[in-house]
Amino acid sequence: MNDMAHQGFELEPTKALSVEKVLWVRHWNEHLFSFAVTRPASFRFRSGEFVMLGLQVEGKPLLRAYSIASAAYAEELEFLSIKVPDGPLTSRLCNIKEGDQLYLGRKPTGTLVADALKPGSRLFLLSTGTGLAPFLSLVRDPDIYDCFGQVILVHSVRRVADLAYREELESQLADDPLVQDQALLQFHYVPTVTREPFRTSGRIGTLIEDGTMFQGVSGPAKLDPETDRVMLCGSMAMIRELAAQLEEWGFEEGSNAKPGDYVIERAFVD
Structure with missing residues (x-):
């Protein structure tokens, strides 16, 4: 594991990214899982939008677009992901646990609204x-x-x-x-x-x-x-x-x- 979230380091927020804590993880099967992270007080989105999400890998944020699965009024942000064994992000993301930190983009967007x-x-x-x-x-x-x-x-x-x-x-x-x-x-x-x-x-x-x-x-x-x-x-x-x-x-x-x-x-x- 190269991502810093699993090595005890604190992630640092940036202008475009906040740092959120993993609240829970559910593995549906060997290649599908859901998880939720804390929601910033200022974070607003329309149902159906996506946001950038990721981990720190080799000292830099590694991000991918993820559709938000939770309701727009929910207190937490929920996501659904596949597990790709050799995927740069998902091979690491599938190992997250409660309490780990993730990067969250500050600006959700999308056309499925x-x-x-x-x-x-x-x-x-x-x-x-x-x-x-x-x-x-x-x-x-x-x-x-x-x-x-x-x-x-x-x-x-x-x-x-x-x-x-x-x-x-x-x-x-x-x-x-x-x-x-x-x-x-x-x-x-x-x-x-x-x-x-x-x-x-x-x-x-x-x-x-x-x-x-x-x-x-x-x-x-x-x-x-x-x-x-x-x-x-x-x-x-x-x-x-x-x-x-x-x-x-x-x-x-x-x-x-x-x-x-x-x-x-x-x-x-x-």
Whole structure:
């Protein structure tokens, strides 16, 4: 381990970075984990945004962009990460423990926010793998249920064990005091597993084509740019494929400057 957080050294904040303490770590399986850090009193973000996060390696901050999984009102900042054995940051980050220190960027940003979408009646959050993270923030936000009559979260993974947060999402956020009443009526969770037996299998595109994604959801069993809004986060292949399909169906990509019918996180794609 070369990062200073594990060698007993205190990290020093900079103009762009604060130093935060790890509050807890949860390992979902051998290549997926969640953790939370302290939240600076001045730190503000919109549900769905990302921030730079990292460790000190060989005397310098090593940073990567991480979507914030916690609600915008939460007292702590929560993140979801994969473990990459030879990854410059994640190979170290996966070994963090409660009490360790991390660098946190002071300026969150991003395009996976409600402000980048036009008003609509249904919001579809389509994710693969750790692309779930920004949507965990969004579905915990009371404002999202005021903006959309239905919120449908689709999470596609390879194995059942990769369905992080499954119990919480299957309960329709029953333990969340701020959104539990709205989520019970408006929130739909659609997990799908592509490489193991599960009640729902197939990639997201398949679930759209065969109507599986719309089961239990009010309205037509298809995506309509007149009423539906879509957010995409996850693998590059999924984003490219579904974004192209949405464009064919008449959806227009939105941004903070010009709201549209669907959004992707441009910082991660470009």
